Amino acid sequence: MATLSVCQIPSSGFSFDYCKRNALLEAEITKLGFNAPAARKTGTTICGLVFKDGVILGADTRATEGMVVADKNCSKIHYISPNIYCCGAGTAADTEMTTQIISSNLELHSLSTGRLPRVATANRMLKQMLFRYQGYIGAALVLGGVDCMGPHLYSIYPHGSTDKLPYVTMGSGSLAAMAVFEDRYKPDMEEEVAKQLVRDAIAAGIFNDLGSGSNIDLCVITKSKVDYLRPHDEANKKGVRAGSYRYKHGTTGVLTKTVVPLDLEVLEETVQTMDTS
Amino acid sequence: MNTRGLRSQLKDTVAVTGLCPQAGAYGVQDTLRKGFTSVKNELLPSHPLELSEKNFQLNQDKMNFATLRNIQGLHAPLKLQMEYRAARQIQRLPFLQSSNIALDTLRGSDEYIGFEDILNGKNVVGTHMR
Numbered sequence: 001m002a003t004l005s006v007c008q009i010p011s012s013g014f015s016f017d018y019c020k021r022n023a024l025l026e027a028e029i030t031k032l033g034f035n036a037p038a039a040r041k042t043g044t045t046i047c048g049l050v051f052k053d054g055v056i057l058g059a060d061t062r063a064t065e066g067m068v069v070a071d072k073n074c075s076k077i078h079y080i081s082p083n084i085y086c087c088g089a090g091t092a093a094d095t096e097m098t099t100q101i102i103s104s105n106l107e108l109h110s111l112s113t114g115r116l117p118r119v120a121t122a123n124r125m126l127k128q129m130l131f132r133y134q135g136y137i138g139a140a141l142v143l144g145g146v147d148c149m150g151p152h153l154y155s156i157y158p159h160g161s162t163d164k165l166p167y168v169t170m171g172s173g174s175l176a177a178m179a180v181f182e183d184r185y186k187p188d189m190e191e192e193v194a195k196q197l198v199r200d201a202i203a204a205g206i207f208n209d210l211g212s213g214s215n216i217d218l219c220v221i222t223k224s225k226v227d228y229l230r231p232h233d234e235a236n237k238k239g240v241r242a243g244s245y246r247y248k249h250g251t252t253g254v255l256t257k258t259v260v261p262l263d264l265e266v267l268e269e270t271v272q273t274m275d276t277s
Numbered sequence: 278m279n280t281r282g283l284r285s286q287l288k289d290t291v292a293v294t295g296l297c298p299q300a301g302a303y304g305v306q307d308t309l310r311k312g313f314t315s316v317k318n319e320l321l322p323s324h325p326l327e328l329s330e331k332n333f334q335l336n337q338d339k340m341n342f343a344t345l346r347n348i349q350g351l352h353a354p355l356k357l358q359m360e361y362r363a364a365r366q367i368q369r370l371p372f373l374q375s376s377n378i379a380l381d382t383l384r385g386s387d388e389y390i391g392f393e394d395i396l397n398g399k400n401v402v403g404t405h406m407r
Contacts, residue, residue, distance in 0.1 A: 013391070016326070105389060
């Protein structure tokens with residue numbers, strides 16, 4: 001034929017076929033003055049902290065798409081394994097898919113080893129995947145959990161670097177949340193004090209950052225149990241309307257009423273069975 | 278960046294002289310997907326990750342075999358590569374696609390879920406056969 005090509009099965013995974021076309025289209029569109037569609041991000045405040053018995057993860061619940069709020073109550077604390085949870089900031093689809101893939105792989109791995117998965121394993125898997133894609137997967141994560149060696153907390157950046165720390169914050173509201181942590185964090189806090197601190201840190205992010213808002217979700221992980229508090233606190237409640245603005249029946253007078261019956265006859269009747277299996 | 282031989286790295290096709298150099302599947306330029314013809318288009322990858330992703334499995338294997346050789350000696354990668362070669366030869370009829378189950382088990386990718394298992398055109402809702 002025109003070219004001799006190696007007979008290949010269609011490749012799976014990421015395909016770079018449309019990259020050149022997209023670059024061309026974007027250049028054309030910007031020339032006309034429009035914007036290319038923006039990915040939905042979770043411009044966010046997420047944070048985590050290690051307390052006496054375990055780890056607390058906190059997140060806000062706003063997802064933005066450019067300058068518009070796309071989701072007022074999205075869930076940013078993702079399940080990885082029964083003892084490990086992960087908060088995600090950055091591109092919403094990337095954090096969602098990455099945490100799901102790692103959760104599946106960790107499940108397979110723990111079935112193979114026969115043990116409860118360790119947080120360090122999840123961390124290693126995430127950082128290797130994110131480094132492989134050189135930061136093009138925009139997922140900034142706070143990974144926390146309790147395993148046989150105790151409570152652990154990691155922060156993972158989109159390019160694949162990780163930090164293991166007693167308290168971390170990520171996202172656009174991370175500076176506001178970190179300010180609260182730096183002021184009031186003490187090692188080995190009690191659960192209630194720690195929950196209040198995380199709540200205050202997320203609230204600081206919500207009130208001082210445009211990309212964060214709505215409610216505060218908390219996830220308390222200890223050796224024996226996991227408390228997924230969604231919502232823990234509704235910081236931004238939508239206001240209740242003070243008065244009723246509906247018009248009463250009879251406000252507009254009816255002047256005339258005309259009824260025109262339409263003569264329709266049934267021409268054909270077909271039945272299509274639905275496959276409800 | 279080494280551009281010599283870059284075209285051969287990007288494409289799996291052998292160009293036939295006399296025809297458009299950027300021919301797609303039917304012998305003409307695939308303008309919708311690849312854009313207008315240009316030499317730069319042909320030589321440079323369309324995305325920084327394109328080359329690295331294409332060779333990812335190969336590079337991983339190379340690295341693993343090199344490490345294995347350093348730790349255990351030459352016999353270890355040699356035996357493993359012999360097994361890979363044998364597993365790769367287990368195929369079905371000439372035009373049928375093999376499931377590569379032996380190769381997957383050897384590699385350990387039967388216990389690993391990656392993007393190639395999700396983004397393969399088979400998981401689109403509503404495209405199953407009745």
